[in-house]
Amino acid sequence: MQLKQISIAAIASAMLVLAPVTAYSQNTTVPQGVRLGLNYTLGTKPGVLVLPLDSIGGDSVRAILQRDIDYDDRATIVTLDDSTVRGMIPKTGDAYNYPLFAKLGVVAILRPERSLTGINITMYDVAAKKRVQIGGFPLLDKVNSPAWRLSVHRASDEVERWIFGTSGAAATRVLYSGGDKQIWVIDSDGENATKLTSVTLAMSPAWNPDGTRFVFCGFTPDGSQIAGYSFVTGDLHWLSGTARGLNITPAYAPDGRTIAYASGREGGTDILVMQEGDASPSRRITVGKGSDNTSPSFSPDGRQIAFMSGRAGHPEVYTMDADGTNPSLLTEFTYGEQAYRASPDWAPDGRRIAYESRIDGSFQIMTIDMRDRSTKQYTSDGQNEDPSWAPDSRHMVFSSTRTGPRQLWVLDAESGRMRQLTHAPGARLAAWSPILKP
Amino acid sequence: MVTDSQTLTFEPMHPRHTILAVVALALAAGCHKPPVALGPAPMSGAADSLNPARADSIARANAARQAELARAQAEQDSLRAVRDREQREAAQNADAMKVLAATIYYDFDRADLTEAARSLLLAKVPVLQAKPNIRIRITGHTDDRGASEYNLALGLRRAAEAKAFLVNNGIDASRLTITSMGAEQPAVQGDNEEAWSRNRRSEFEPISGGANQ
Structure with missing residues (x-):
């Protein structure tokens, strides 16, 4: 876990002296000769301390909460050694030594406790010196099963909402095309990588808005078709409304029924739309006139589509109305420059579109602000492609060769912090889920 | 059937019987399709000592035999030609498919x-x-x-x-x-x-x- 670490050794040694003296009364006097050695800077990120939970799976609950809060990138997890932190828990009631916690940089204390159906979590505001939130969270299935872990992730997201007013994005999963060219899914914290398909070749998965299904492009000897998979039934089927030929890059509209995808013929590749469950022929919404138009991504209100097109002679990102009218170049066109911009993904809050752009021969992750068209580059090492936003509109998952074989990485668009999500080579074309319900 | 008391003796065949045997042989030779690999031909010297009818019969048998040999040879040649043509066409087809692919x-x-x-x-x-x-x-x-x-x-x-x-x-x-x-x-x-x-x-x-x- 990558944390802004407090010098544990310094803290621990300080606490060994402090513990018997203070006994967690409200006495904050530091004995002479003892210095609390904090050798880190919190900055603007508040410190959060998660107390231990003594029950079956308690260590896992605490570890998941800590990791989710850390991966959320809005708080700093304060870590103390186990005996020290246990000594700081009052035997009864809420009589925490708040000033001491404040000196350690803790803003919020989270205390998980076992309940009949799962866990209760109590949050203490160190500055206000009082309990401010308590919530019950049922834990499903067996300890450390995927469903159980997802339950704990939901608790993490709710705790984030307590602290920051907006939910985290821990209770999510990421679909991707694995090195074996099949569709896989992995939890947002990198656990439970699971293969979902066994077809000739599968790529470009895309979630439906409620996270119960996804569509992808599957290859047959005569081309490729759009296929659907249900997490509820485990059913995998070809979508009957798909055109013949090469059919790729499907994407759900926010209505959860309309699917846009690219379909290639001799006259070029255009974007079509169809209704899931309706065998009526798909309707073409781009007129590429021999160019290639692929990778549609709906705006959150469903009224516009971002897509990539080679209509200007090289791949660029465009937007158009959802019915195909008013296409316009999104990214800046520089005369004489053979730019290569591709794989747009519209952020769930609608404010930015992420895409990949070739810069000095390598692909890098960029965003463009939808209000002022300002762009920002996030990566510079290796080939970085296929960005997909998390539901918090803050994090992105993308594929990168920065450490050698292509892997999925998660990027915090606010801080620029990155973490590796997958560890089997060849992962790419990721799609981050919406918040997943029980 | 030969019993223990009988003695096997060789008696020269009557000329009439000999002619009949040769004719029978010749007829048998004419009715039976010999295999492609044939045995040694009858000695022509033997025919010289026979009467004209018998000689004719032997000649006809020889001619039939030669004709059969020629026919078998022609059959073999034809098969070889077909095989050669097929091999040539297969090679040409392979070349064509190589061009195509x-x-x-x-x-x-x-x-x-x-x-x-x-x-x-x-x-x-x-x-x-x-x-x-x-x-x-x-x-x-x-x-x-x-x-x-x-x-x-x-x-x-x-x-x-x-x-x-x-x-x-x-x-x-x-x-x-x-x-x-x-x-x-x-x-x-x-x-x-x-x-x-x-x-x-x-x-x-x-x-x-x-x-x-």
Whole structure:
């Protein structure tokens, strides 16, 4: 876990002296000769301390909460050694030594406790010196099963909402095309990588808005078709409304029924739309006139589509109305420059579109602000492609060769912090889920 | 049947009996189709000592035998000729199929045909014309640089360019189907121009009528 670490050794040694003296009364006097050695800077990120939970799976609950809060990138997890932190828990009631916690940089204390159906979590505001939130969270299935872990992730997201007013994005999963060219899914914290398909070749998965299904492009000897998979039934089927030929890059509209995808013929590749469950022929919404138009991504209100097109002679990102009218170049066109911009993904809050752009021969992750068209580059090492936003509109998952074989990485668009999500080579074309319900 | 008390003795055959035996042999020889590998021919000297009828019979038997030999030889020659022709045609067909299956290559991020690609496509035209039942699947490929989804579209454009060239040179469009694998099936692994240049290609695969037509 990558944390802004407090010098544990310094803290621990300080606490060994402090513990018997203070006994967690409200006495904050530091004995002479003892210095609390904090050798880190919190900055603007508040410190959060998660107390231990003594029950079956308690260590896992605490570890998941800590990791989710850390991966959320809005708080700093304060870590103390186990005996020290246990000594700081009052035997009864809420009589925490708040000033001491404040000196350690803790803003919020989270205390998980076992309940009949799962866990209760109590949050203490160190500055206000009082309990401010308590919530019950049922834990499903067996300890450390995927469903159980997802339950704990939901608790993490709710705790984030307590602290920051907006939910985290821990209770999510990421679909991707694995090195074996099949569709896989992995939890947002990198656990439970699971293969979902066994077809000739599968790529470009895309979630439906409620996270119960996804569509992808599957290859047959005569081309490729759009296929659907249900997490509820485990059913995998070809979508009957798909055109013949090469059919790729499907994407759900926010209505959860309309699917846009690219379909290639001799006259070029255009974007079509169809209704899931309706065998009526798909309707073409781009007129590429021999160019290639692929990778549609709906705006959150469903009224516009971002897509990539080679209509200007090289791949660029465009937007158009959802019915195909008013296409316009999104990214800046520089005369004489053979730019290569591709794989747009519209952020769930609608404010930015992420895409990949070739810069000095390598692909890098960029965003463009939808209000002022300002762009920002996030990566510079290796080939970085296929960005997909998390539901918090803050994090992105993308594929990168920065450490050698292509892997999925998660990027915090606010801080620029990155973490590796997958560890089997060849992962790419990721799609981050919406918040997943029980 | 020979009993213990009987003695086996040899008595010269009566001339009439001898003639009958020879005729019987000759008739038997005429009715029976000998195998291709035949035994030694009757001694002509023996016939000299026979009467004319018997000699004629032996001659006819010899003539029949010679005719059969000639017929068997002709049969063998014919079979050899057929086999040779089949081998020659198979070799020609293999050469034709090799021409038909020859891969063409492209420049980076381009779908238009190079001069080399045009030459290879032109060579396919007479083969396709000589084999009107053959149908071809053209699969476009790309190197692994660029967006993998966009590469699928680029691969299709490459296959479409190849098809358009063949159609413009007289091949019925309905005999040619196109598809793309983008960068998903590289011919060569590698992260260098040598590998990339061999992966930017269109492949040609007979999907029907490819055997000796």
